[in-house]
Amino acid sequence: MSSNSVLIFDLDDTLYQKHGVVNDDFSGMENIQLYMGAYDFLRKTTCKKVLVTKGNPSMQIKKLEILGIKDFFEEILICSTSEEKKGLFQQLKEKHPECEFWVIGDRIDSEIRFGNELGMKTVLLRKGKYAELVPKEPIEAPTYELKEFSELNSICGSPNSKPSGVSCGKTFLVDYKRGVV
Numbered sequence: 001m002s003s004n005s006v007l008i009f010d011l012d013d014t015l016y017q018k019h020g021v022v023n024d025d026f027s028g029m030e031n032i033q034l035y036m037g038a039y040d041f042l043r044k045t046t047c048k049k050v051l052v053t054k055g056n057p058s059m060q061i062k063k064l065e066i067l068g069i070k071d072f073f074e075e076i077l078i079c080s081t082s083e084e085k086k087g088l089f090q091q092l093k094e095k096h097p098e099c100e101f102w103v104i105g106d107r108i109d110s111e112i113r114f115g116n117e118l119g120m121k122t123v124l125l126r127k128g129k130y131a132e133l134v135p136k137e138p139i140e141a142p143t144y145e146l147k148e149f150s151e152l153n154s155i156c157g158s159p160n161s162k163p164s165g166v167s168c169g170k171t172f173l174v175d176y177k178r179g180v181v
Ligand SMILES: [Mg+2]
Pocket: 010, 011, 012, 013, 014, 105, 106, 107
């Protein structure tokens, strides 16, 4: 990671555990907690951080408020489909052509795939409902793979740190506007 890196974070099961905690009717949301190390990582990392999440905008914002991390992101983008998510990644890249992009997420068939398709570095957090998914194609293979959020420090904790996470080898290389708050 360098000072001109942009980190794109997914929310559900990437920054906190949704699986088994928040139900489809949003009950249980009051019990959500950030993964160990997530708060400090967001607080200490000085490069640009963007949250891109799929879901109900008011509920996603409420989660960020419960978790106390809303102010750590320069942009919060909320979409309703996976296709829109990829479109948002693309727009961010076009907006900051000079930057190196990292995507941190829990789904190889969504944010990891999209990040790879756009030439971004991708970090898979093996957590939640999709933790056991296996890449069906090389394009779904992340650059790095973590079991715990706190391991992210070893990959992009400081500009001079050398990657020491598990490397997966090669990087194979809308109404969402209402979500901009
Ligand atoms: Mg997720």
